[in-house]
Amino acid sequence: MPIQVTCPGCLKRFTVADKHAGKQGPCPSCKKTITIPKLEDQVVIHEQPSGPVDSKGRSVLKTFRRQDSKFSPLMALSALGVVVVACLVAFLLKGFVATASVVPAVLVMCGAAAVLGPFVAAGGYMFLRDDELEPYRGAQLWLRAAACGVGFALAWLLFAFILSRLTTPEDVKSGLQLWQLLIPLAVMFMVGLLSAYASLELDPASAVMLFALFFIFTGLLRLLMGLSFLPGLVLGG
Incomplete structure (x- = not known):
C-alpha cells in the first residue's frame, strides 16, 4: 500500500x-x-465513532451481533424433562378430566399452564431471542420466564372466562362453531403476546411464535387427557 x-x-x-x-x-x-x-x-488513524461510545470504544448507537451460543444443554434438559412429566401426568388424568365438568377441566388446564409456562418460555427464548441483545441468563432468565408463564396461564383463564360469557357449558360440550371461538382466541393470543414481549423483551413476531408454541403444546396435552384440542372445538361438527 x-x-x-x-x-x-x-x-x-x-x-x-x-x-x-x-x-x-x-x-x-x-x-x-x-x-x-x-x-x-506508519501511524494508522482510525475513524472515531460519532456519538456516545461504550467502555470498548464502540458506538452504542450501533448494534453488534453477539457471539454467545443460543443453546443451553441444562435448560434444554430441564424443559424436556418437564415436557415428559407433563405428558405422563396428562395421560394419567385422562379418565378424570374427560368425565369432569367444564370448570374443573379449565382449572386443570390453567394449573398445567402455570407450571409448564416458565419452562416453555425459557426453552423457546433460547431460539427466539434477538442475537443483537444481551441475553438473560441464570436466575434473571428464570424469573422472567416465570412471569411469562403466569401471563400464559392468565391467557388460558381469560379464554375460559370469555367463552363462559358467550356460550353455555352445554354448547361447549356439544361443540361450537369456529367463529364462536375467534373472540376468546384473539384475547388469549394478545395476552400471550404481551406477556412474552414484556417479560422476555422479544419482538412481536417472536412473542407470537413463543405463545403459539405454548398454545400447541397445551392443546396436545388436552388431547392426551381425552379432550378436544380446544374447549368447544369439535372437528367435523
Whole structure:
C-alpha cells in the first residue's frame, strides 16, 4: 500500500510506493533529502465513532451481533424433562378430566399452564431471542420466564372466562362453531403476546411464535387427557 510522506522542510505531502520504505531521497518540491518511513513506523488513524461510545470504544448507537451460543444443554434438559412429566401426568388424568365438568377441566388446564409456562418460555427464548441483545441468563432468565408463564396461564383463564360469557357449558360440550371461538382466541393470543414481549423483551413476531408454541403444546396435552384440542372445538361438527 502507498506510504504517506510529509516533507519536514516544506511540509509538502505526497505518497510513494511501499518498496521505497526506509530509503532516502529528495523531496519532489523543495529537493531536501528526506527519509521515507518504514512500513511498521506508519501511524494508522482510525475513524472515531460519532456519538456516545461504550467502555470498548464502540458506538452504542450501533448494534453488534453477539457471539454467545443460543443453546443451553441444562435448560434444554430441564424443559424436556418437564415436557415428559407433563405428558405422563396428562395421560394419567385422562379418565378424570374427560368425565369432569367444564370448570374443573379449565382449572386443570390453567394449573398445567402455570407450571409448564416458565419452562416453555425459557426453552423457546433460547431460539427466539434477538442475537443483537444481551441475553438473560441464570436466575434473571428464570424469573422472567416465570412471569411469562403466569401471563400464559392468565391467557388460558381469560379464554375460559370469555367463552363462559358467550356460550353455555352445554354448547361447549356439544361443540361450537369456529367463529364462536375467534373472540376468546384473539384475547388469549394478545395476552400471550404481551406477556412474552414484556417479560422476555422479544419482538412481536417472536412473542407470537413463543405463545403459539405454548398454545400447541397445551392443546396436545388436552388431547392426551381425552379432550378436544380446544374447549368447544369439535372437528367435523
